Structure formats: structure tokens, C-alpha cells
Amino acid sequence: MSGPVLSGGVVHDLPDDLAVALKAHPEARAAWEDITPLARNEWICWTISVKKAGTREKHVVRAIEDLTAGKRRPCCWPGCPHRERDGGRGAGA
Template identity: 60%
Template sequence: MSSPTVPGGVVHELPADLRTALASNPAALAAWLDITPLARNEFICWVEDAKQAATRERRIRRTQEELEEGQRRPCCWPGCQHRERTGK
């Protein structure tokens, strides 16, 4: 069985570790598919902004939890600073 297609964001491509986490969590994946590309971009940027591997792993877990809880943007995140740019 092939893995589901998981779209990225507006500016950011979906990193492999976040893609794997979402693909393995049906509830989070359904919510991910329901939010806008701009909202997905915010989650991706938040994960990618982590400086340490442990922080990144926590943010990936929290992304799944927030999506399961119905949140459409990362909690306590000021927003993607790359949003206005044409590249990452």
C-alpha cells in the first residue's frame, strides 16, 4: 500500500520527517488536508525553525496534537517570516 500524498505549504516544502508523522496519523492527516496551504506553511516553518533535534521532534508531535485538537495554526507562533518572500 502506498503512502498518501501529503501537500506542503505556500513557501515551504514539507520535510520528510513531518510528512512521515502526518502520514502515520490519520486524524492529524485529515486535519492537515483540511487546512489552507498558508496554514500548512505556518506549521512547517515552526517545525523547521527548531534549532535542536529534540525541539524539532517535540514540534512535530505537537503539530499532530494541535491538528487533532482542531487548531488551524501553531499555538504561540508569531507566524512564518518567509511568507512574503518568493523563496525559503
């Protein structure tokens, strides 16, 4: 599916399944582009960190629903374990 290029996160690239869903839902896509790169990263990580394909599909659907409803981060998600907690500044920063 072509169309506008969507922004990714700070650690994770936007996966194809989430990109397709965002492109199909203009309100969710607008919310996606309005949130910070770190917030986008949280949505991506929350979506891709599951083990089962069915759960991932549910996360994509929920992400679209939640973004459309104005939520800026996944609910009850402790955060992406793949990014540095210090923002890349180092322990002494």
C-alpha cells in the first residue's frame, strides 16, 4: 500500500502491518504523526514484542483504536526495553 511516508520510532522502524493499518485510518495516522518519536517507539515496541501472531494483530487493532481515541501511549506498558534509559547521554550526563 503506497501513500504518505510514516514516521518511525527512536529505536524501532515502523513495521509493515502497523503502517498499513495507520494508512487505512486517517485519524489514527494524524495522531501518529502528532506524537513524539519516543511515543511512536513505545507503540511500535508494544506491538512487536508479543509472541503470537494473533496477539500482534490485536495490538495493531488496539493501537489504531487508541490513537483514534486520542491516547498517546500504550496503556500499562512499562516502556521499550530496547532503548537506553539515559537517552544516549551516558551515566555522567
